Amino acid sequence: xxxxxxxxxxxxxxxxxxxxxxxxxxxxxxxxxxxxxxxxxxxxxxxxxxxxxxxxxxxxxxxxxxxxxxxxxxxxxxxxxxxxxxxxxxxxxxxxxxxxxxxxxxxxxxxxxxxxxxxxxxxxxxxxxxxxxxxxxxxxxxxxxxxxxxxxxxxx
Amino acid sequence: xxxxxxxxxxxxxxxxxxxxxxxxxxxxxxxxxxxxxxxxxxxxxxxxxxxxxxxxxxxxxxxxxxxxxxxxxxxxxxxxxxxxxxxxxxxxxxxxxxxxxxxxxxxxxxxxxxxxxxxxxxxxxxxxxxxxxxxxxxxxxxxxx
Numbered sequence: 001x002x003x004x005x006x007x008x009x010x011x012x013x014x015x016x017x018x019x020x021x022x023x024x025x026x027x028x029x030x031x032x033x034x035x036x037x038x039x040x041x042x043x044x045x046x047x048x049x050x051x052x053x054x055x056x057x058x059x060x061x062x063x064x065x066x067x068x069x070x071x072x073x074x075x076x077x078x079x080x081x082x083x084x085x086x087x088x089x090x091x092x093x094x095x096x097x098x099x100x101x102x103x104x105x106x107x108x109x110x111x112x113x114x115x116x117x118x119x120x121x122x123x124x125x126x127x128x129x130x131x132x133x134x135x136x137x138x139x140x141x142x143x144x145x146x147x148x149x150x151x152x153x154x155x156x
Numbered sequence: 157x158x159x160x161x162x163x164x165x166x167x168x169x170x171x172x173x174x175x176x177x178x179x180x181x182x183x184x185x186x187x188x189x190x191x192x193x194x195x196x197x198x199x200x201x202x203x204x205x206x207x208x209x210x211x212x213x214x215x216x217x218x219x220x221x222x223x224x225x226x227x228x229x230x231x232x233x234x235x236x237x238x239x240x241x242x243x244x245x246x247x248x249x250x251x252x253x254x255x256x257x258x259x260x261x262x263x264x265x266x267x268x269x270x271x272x273x274x275x276x277x278x279x280x281x282x283x284x285x286x287x288x289x290x291x292x293x294x295x296x297x298x299x300x301x
Contacts, residue, residue, distance in 0.1 A: 002190055002212060002213045002216075002270020003212040003213055003215070003216035004184065004216070005186075005189045005190055005214075006186065006192070006213040006214075006216040006217040006220070007216040007217065007219055007220040007223075008185065008218065008220065009175070009182045009183075009185040009186040009189070009190070009194065009217060009228060010184065010216065010217035010218060010220020010221045010224075010266060011220035011221075012179075012182035012220075013178075013179055013182035013186075013194060013217075013220065013221060013265075014177055014179075014220060014221040014223070014225070015175075015177035015178060015224045015227060015228055016175045016176065016177075016178030016182060016223075016225025017175065017179065017224070018175070018181075018224060018225065018228045018234055019171055019178060019206075019228075020168075020172045020174070020176055020179065021168050021171060021172055021175065021176035021185055021235075021266070022166055022175065022233075023225075023237060023292055024236060024237040025238065025239045025240070025241070026166075026233065026237065026238035026239070026240065027166065027168075029161055029240065029294055029298075030166055030285075032157065032209055032213065032290040032291050032293070032294040033196060033210060033255035033291075033294045033295070033298055034291055034295075035164075035298075035299055036299070037161060037162070037163035037165040037166075038161065038162055038163055039162075039166045039167050039197070039287070040162065040167060040169075041166070041167055041168050041169065041172040042172070044168075044169050044172040044176060045172045045173070045174045045175055045176035045179065045190070046176060046233075046268055046269065046272070047173065048173045048174070048175070048176025048177040048179070048180060049176040049179040049180035049183065049273075049289065050175055050176075050180065050181070050262065050269060050272050050273050051176075051177065051180060051269060052180025052181055052182065052184055052273075053180050053269055053272070053273025053274075054273050055178070055184070056180070056183065056187055056188060056273065056274045057270070057274045058285075059189065059267055060157065060187045060191075061274075062210075063188075063224075064191055065191070065268060066187075066189060066191030067186065067188055067189045067239070068189055068190060070190070070191045071191050072185060072187070072191040073191050073192055073193065074187070074193070074274065074290075075193065075271075075274075075276070076263075077261070077278060078276070078277065078278055079278065080185060080277065080278055080281045081261065083197045083259045083261070083286055084259075084260050084261060084278060084281065084282055085260075085281070085282075086259060086260070086285040087255070087256045087257065087258065087259025087260025087261070087282075088242055088260040088267075088281075088282040088283075088287055088289070089256070089287070089289045090252045090255060090256030090259070090260075090289075091252065091253055091256030091260055091263065091286045092251050092285065092286035092287065092288065092289025092290040092292075092293065093249075093256075093259045093289050093290070093292075093293045094248070094249040094251070094252030094253035094256060095249075095253060095264075095289075095290045095293075096289065096290035096291070096292070096293025096294045097183075097241060097245055097248065097249040097252070097287075097293055097297065098239075098241045098245065098246050098249030098250070098253070099158055099239065099240070099241065100249065100253065101159055101253060101257075101263050101264040101265075102196040102197040102200060102253065102257060102263045102265070103196040103221065103263070103264065103265050104199070105250075105253075106196060106218060106227075107221050107222070107224050107225060108210055108237065108240040109222060110174075110221065110222035110223060110224060110225045110226070111225040113183070113237065113239075115239045115241070115243075118246045118250070119201030119246045119249065119250040119253075120250065121250065122246065122247045122248075122249070122250025122251050122254065123167065123200075123250040123251070123253050123254035124200070124204075125250070125251060125254060126250060126251040126252065126253065126255035126256070126258075126270075127197075127201045127254040127255065127257075127258050128204055128254075129200070129206055129251070129254070129255050130192075130255050130258035130259060131201075131204045131258075139261060151294055153197020153289075154288065156173060
């Protein structure tokens, strides 16, 4: 049941990205190009999504179990640390260079665009680099953090 | 001196707002029904850290994303995308996005949509950081380089 509902959520999420225009990298770059001809569309996408999200997370926070009876995995990390800032900086540079972030890139992969195939392959390689580094240098830290907690923090 | 102005021909307030609401509904479904955050970087990245009982929902969500263009085609023909970046640039960008979103614990969906919806200061900081970095990068690519 979990998988069926996750599929429906993914499908809706992807259709939302297409309808909003966010699967077109030129619209992302157009939003980030505040010094040129600025396309504010992305702000409307985030505004619409957050409007619904505010209500959903208010409800989710009060629940102890999901509708399917499982745990509600809401991240509890609050600290603003180096990995958060440096990681987000690197992400922002890549986002500006290609006009793709992970969601729209995966949807564009579904359309079979060659550029999306190359981008997603490189993106997964980048994620694998993170996993390898994390395993090599932070093995002790990972062992101290309970599986569940570290997983939730990494999911934000 | 560059004068900032709105790109009216490309600005799509209504379809972007509608798409955003759909994204919000999907994120609401995933947290309420499955108890999971709709952060695409976290969902994809989690596949590289296999844990039993944690894989099926991730694969299912990603298959949903991949199926979205086909589902959309049943209703309308999407406008073809414009991609300015060449292949070497796409590889560099992909590596930065992949590693960056994992170190930073989230992307546009995880921090930008779900995190801001939770009013998380951490996600707000991440969102402002990647937006600033994206704006600076596009400025350099389009107006300096």
